[in-house]
Amino acid sequence: MNSDRPSALRRLWLLVAQVIAIAAGLLIAWRAFGPAPAAPTRNDVVALREAPAVEAPASAPSSKAVASRLEAGFRAAAAKASASVVNIYTHKAPPRQLPSWLRPPSDQDEAAQGQSSLGSGVVVAAQGYILTNNHVVEGADEIAVMLPGGKVAEALVVGTDPESDLAVLRVEAKGMQPITFADPASVQVGDIVLAVGDPFGVGQTVTQGIVSATGRNRLGINTFENFIQTDAAINPGNSGGALVDTAGHLVGINTAIYSRSGGSQGIGFAIPVSLARQVLEQIISTGRVSRGWLGVSARDVIHETTGAPAGAALAAVQRGGPADKAGLRTGDTVLAINGKEVIDTAALVGETAALVPGTSAQFKLLRGGEPIAVTVELGQRPVTRKQ
Template identity: 80%
Template structure:
């Protein structure tokens, strides 16, 4: 037998061994790819969730897809928050009887029904105590001769005004009713830009409505709406009739009282403002306790201090000091710059007004003052801020 014939089986055996190795390696790669490689589209819960609604032209009769656990939790969360808040939000109807001399006037369109019966308006309110206390906007009930409240369950009750605070645009009403569910107040410090919020109220009188958005900004002031402004801005739809209603977080807890919208056409344009729960609660508790709100008063005029290098404000410079007022008695004088009150920095005149008002009349407050180039501390006994009523 020749050497060539002897070597041929050996070469053939090596060829089969190489082929078997290649098959084994290929099989291993396929198994590894299936185990650890990227999955074919679509299998992840998020992808399935966005595929819930069938596309146009999709085959019928296919098994419905299941929402992801995350989507289900969000939906359930909104439902729970809306249900919780809605049980504490009421609709408020007011009627104002015109003066006697107006009763024979005709409306511009020729009718006289409104002149005879008086003007009516609507708004919303929030149940804050089981004893029948309801928090709303002052402008909802201002000047009203009659106030009716539509409670959850479509029960109507007459309401009386416990007290008003025009400078914050808040008011407290009371109804005689049982089984009321007060709203839960959120922690004011928990409200952050980007948080999901729900606005609950009675827009345009269509009935209780829930709209959803986010917190667009906090601490909005200098809008010329109220004397004391520290608004939460939201893009949740707020329309006429929502005033006095609740702005709540994802747990249904109150974060603000819906108050105003920015609009050039009279409708919602994604810029709504709510009084934060911190201010609302402070005013509410004083009104319930005493029927009015008492605030500290300094007796000065001031302007913002703008730093040339940065353009930012820092402190409030006193322009005028009322003779015999609290500031004058404490030795403050024009030219002084207020930097802090009771350790809290004063960024501008709005901060000066707000922090001064937060101190109880008759109490002493420590003012950190910049006088020339020297920083001094002055103790001031604050007076009571004069009552201001809107015309």
């Protein structure tokens, strides 16, 4: 009896193992080949039909296709802007001269002919208004405008603003196509731009580049400077022409180049459309530009830690001027005007000049280390000109 127990136990454990194996196999088979999913109901079919279709991913465009799109875009922008850009020819009568027998022979021909120059302009209204640079028409006795298509018309000066180097002309002509203005906030460094004008009098020309910088100032070109810098080729004769984006919208008026040799060297400057539009609207409305005036001189404040501009400190306050009447003092630091930050003297001049004379502005100041608020009624800025 005792000798049979190990054999019986082995048979029992073997039977249990077989049962466990069979059960495991059945479980695996049920999971793999279990009951089929239920047939779709009517609601399932409706939901499937209403589900958005999944589109197959489009293949990436080839470099040739991208280049073709860019070319087409530039072509359309150039055609649109060119239809609104004109060539401007001016003549200045010779000044009163000494008798011919007292002048050197080399000066006599110039005296008899006077001075002629050329530039460009941008049609900004169908009524014949043209925006250009002040230096293009300054002192001219005769101004002729060649419109797209070759028609020439006499132009009259509506008004000028030497401090921003802008002028508005008007011609009597039909079918003029005004340019469209870009959103000033849309102009960013790296944007592709086109310069349209009449360089060297060779005829209307389009050059391409990028926006190299914005907000350029303290260049000594104009009293009010907020230039767009571009590497698009700008040469003599381009002055007053259009700087446009790839949609053909005006972003600036080409004004100046930086050059040591007199030719284009990849650094050109354009007056931004924001400033150009302000001047344009005032000149058309009143024939002149009025700017707010504070009556102070100031210096930049530099942050001791960061080295960044941190306001405009008043170095002098003109007696009887708007700032003096409002109680501003020498040593006050202007931090903001009407909530707009003033980081340096250029911002102080720009913000006050942008306000209408006679209006009141809220100045945030720093006096003796303590912030204070002062209301200033701005005066009329005396007209000055950058020499």
